[in-house]
Amino acid sequence: MAFGKRKNDVRTSEPAPEEAPAPAVEPDGDLVGPFDIEDFDDPALALVGRHDLGAVLIPENEAAELAVEVNQQGVPTMAWMVTSNGRYNVTAYAAPKAGSLWREVVTEVAESLRNEAAEVSIQDGPWGREVVGHMTNGPEPVVMRFIGVDGYRWMVRGAAVGSPATAEAIAQDLRNALSDTVVRRGDTPQPVRNMLPLQLSEALIGRLRARAEQMMAEQAAQADQPEQPPEPPVPAARRSEQGTAMQQLRTITGG
Template identity: 60%
Template sequence: MAFGRRKKDRDSGTGGTAGQGDEQGISGEVAAAPADGVQSGGESEADSGTVSKVDFEGDFEGPFDIEDFDNPDEALQARLDLGSVLVPMPPGGQIQVELNQQGVPSAIWVVTPNGRFTIAAYAAPKSPGLWREVASELAEALRNDNASVSIEDGPWGREVVGTGAGVVRFVGVDGYRWMVRCVVNGAPHTIAALAAEARTALADSVVRRGDTPMPVRTPLPVQLPEELAEQLRAAAAQQAQQAQQAQQAMLAAQQAMFAQQQQFAQQQLAQQQLAQQRLAQQRLAQQQLQQEQAREQAQAQVPEQPEPPGERRAAEGSAMQQLRGTGG
């Protein structure tokens, strides 16, 4: 349900569609239900083959242009301000932010129990027809990825559906100098409920195009609300701190491992030196034993020398003399 009083509500008493009745001359076929065989932007059934009708309920007035509101601040009511697009949140919905390599938000997903969807705005010509080209290219890209592709007729015209491991649905709406694309991504058994949630959000979204000239198909800038940006910065800081702590822990573990390796190497060196000392001592003891045994063997082989005769007679004469001296 749209919030805020819009200019077309004041003038005609009814809600406006994307570009319907615009003073710049945009036709109303973009948001109105297409005629048989004709989709938004003039796309015919022959462009993409058989088109099946989507069952949907509700009034799909939007998406709206911020210029449709008497007071642009009223467009912020019950909508999440993402800069170029203001998106209403479904009950129980949560935000999931994708960042590019520079840390800038590249996509903001609305996550529900049924899956997730994202709504983004792009620069487009003043006249409708860009979604027709984009839908054809998306279908071709899905076929090249070996996905099963079907085309369904939704509230705003063609919806491109690709089925593989999961289901992805592309919904597009042409506006004045902008095009909105909604990407719905979920499981086969929840995709119908998820698509209904996405269409409801898309129908009440508001586009803030701005006056800056941009090349066609340029994504309009995405900006997070300050509260979400602060949460994202806090989460990034926490992740950086955790990464730093993990790096420090890894460095400490590497240093401890290096110290253990050094200690082990020193122990190994000490054991090797001790073993070498013991081996040297054993060799020295063995050499000393061999030398002692050699000396003993040499001494055992030396013959005993007899006493000289003169020395024996001298000894005997001396004894006789002593005896004689004793007898006299």
């Protein structure tokens, strides 16, 4: 993978504390993401093997399916990678050049989870502190994990949701995604903490549409098959006093 000069490499006249955090380095010396789009000599290379979601390009995952939430106007609001272990997403936010936003957000996320009656712990991860919340006030226990990485004028936040049995597996899925995510911050001034826009490329829209048509065709084919005994009913998710775990996730993250 070809990389170009990072923005923070040209700011040699600024004091050291203002520099963006250096990318993590593996034992063999290779860079570990998240990356900035300007890390690439050819930005088109950043699209290879990644879903183009506008401000973030997240790696494709053969074991996951991309699911996009839209509002009533049809505007995408959140993109999830859904796996057998649970689901995860990666979003980007405008941040100060000093790259210290996650340090503030960690405390706020932990406090919000506690307010939702979650058992909260702070754990060390590859990029620093991770917030883990165990939610037990719904129909089934849920584990939420939040991982943040500060960059130059942006912060990436990953969120993973799974059951206690799959919590570690979905957390690793999220870490793998973050390590190969690319951020397309852009030069437009943005208020700090503002979520950078989620936009689907035409190619991705086409793939999602094709997948939806395939699913409809499969459902139609199943409808033509002889009727089978009904499956046991799946208990519907019930609201807790604070709402479902997914609603709590949306409230906590501002998504």
